[in-house]
Amino acid sequence: MLLCVGLLLMSYVSSDPWSATVQGRAWWCWRVGEGMASASSFSYWSNTACTTPNTTRTAPNTTRATPNATHTAPNTTRTTPNTTCTAPNTTHATPNTTRTTPNITRATPNTTRTALNTTRTTPNTITPLMGAVPHLTQPTPWKPPGPFEVVYPHLYHFILDQPDKCQGLDPFLVLMVPVAPWNREARDAVRATWGNQSLVSGVTIRRLFILGLADRTGLQEELFRESSEHHDLLQGDFLDSYRNLTIKTMLMMEWLVAHCPNAAYAAKVDTDMFLNVKLLIRLLDPHASRPKHNYITGAIITGGVVRRDKGSRWYMPPEVYPNPTYPLYISGNAYAFSMDLPGKILEASRVVKPIYLEDVYLGMCLEHLGLEPTPLPDPGLFHLWPLPYSRCHYTNIVSVTGMKPHQLLLYWADFHKAGPPCPHNPQTPP
Template structure:
């Protein structure tokens, strides 16, 4: 009898860590997910809409100064951080250089928040804004999980202060971009073969991560469904003017979600704007074997070293690919 008691205790001792590991890895959580196709709705509760009325600290010199007779074909909005000055300097002399094409009107601006790393960094950002006149900055903390706020700030600025561009490209500051391939994708002149409400980039169809050790862990309480709406990775995407205005209008009524790409997928679904996959947008950086290997790349993630990005971009430009 005593042996049976000890065996039972041993089984319990072994079972408890097993159950803990299974729970921590989120294996059982999937059993309680709701079917997306049948049950999806958002917002989940009576969530209040987060205010987007952040105070602008700096605006580009060209804000509210739109030449409607010659609107930009493309406006590039670069999501950056206050401390990433070196990346911005390199972008200004590579793919963010506005006067690169004499026959195409392009604008470029940087989206920033407020650094919590000290007053001097924010003062440097203010001085940079005065020098270059291309910074959109508002009074929210510049942090990873505030990227949704940063993206919506860009949509808000474009909607309220610069809404005559044909297309808007949102892109992170660690990307390689070929503006030449962007313009080829959009079409020549003022015409385009795309639908009027264009939302394009690298499309994902994936499921929520339930692993509690993951940076991207999502609980059932936060999102109970077994998959996400189709979404475009937020590192680089393009919106037509019509799509941008509608996304901002609808997004202003939808509670924010902490992952900006998921949030935009939710907003696009609610706005009935289809997501358009384009092979030229690359989520994983391809191996670089010379300019020919990047001949069809529109945007590629993975260039945390701005000097490397500049070298690759210059080589591709010399080969007439950038």
């Protein structure tokens, strides 16, 4: 028994405390104490337990789930304590051997351990996942839009908004006026003239200016004060520029759908226009039993030629729009439309690639919808070019372009001055 203790201490000092040799001798000493050792059990241990001491490790850094995973007969008794292992460092021919004994019984307080993850195909078990990485969608790096690129559809927000402008009302006409943020003079001129919401008795009219962000410091505070005073500014969070007019127009459509769905008509009118509101109201006919549908009218452009000269304001690169002519469209300086159209145009914009010419893009959306502008009873009602002022001439025209703010104020005052009646154009509504 003393010999047994001595051998056990020598093995503990010279070996890994959890090695098969130390544990085997400890087991033997315990069994000798009970007088149950036998030569046959020793023969079994000497030929099996010590031949492959490290079979549980499939790679140098593999963690062993159970230290004695190589024992196939953990309850066998050894009778000879000094048995030498024949191949203590034998190299495994199959490094990923599957254990056949998942439940190892130990003569320690933790009697049962289940060997987890016993089967290993390769030391790097994440290889299948790594193989799938090239198929993952990589985020596209942000790049600024090109000079002819229109960022739409896009989720824009209104910094200045008038969501209650049509609440509780059924406006007959909503005037949407695109304007530059810094052009306060033009806005005041429109408010004092054709943008007056009380201009036509018995007809509900609403007026709104739509604008983007300015690249001028200090202007935003002025816009906040102006909005508080007049409650008619809609400002989106996009840079206000000529190339972003399509964004401005589509935000106008979005706002109308969201906040004025009960209106009968809307009209988009630039600030440099003279607008004969009373004639426009007669053209739309507030006494009709119901509003028109799929209706949009103005100065219709047919066979519009695409400009390829780079010096032109309306230059269009072939890679943006390859066709030599544009589809049928309405000049963007002034047009009126029924309120069933904005939602349809927005749906078309999801599939029709935008271009920066907003009136042409509107025509492209109409073409996609299979719709065409409604011809006017007189093609000259919406005038495309500046026209010298004449009270009687302007009486028979819906819109004229090319107005400076001071001209608009001057002509408007004379237009409403009492005077002899003007001849009526038989092609215009009575």
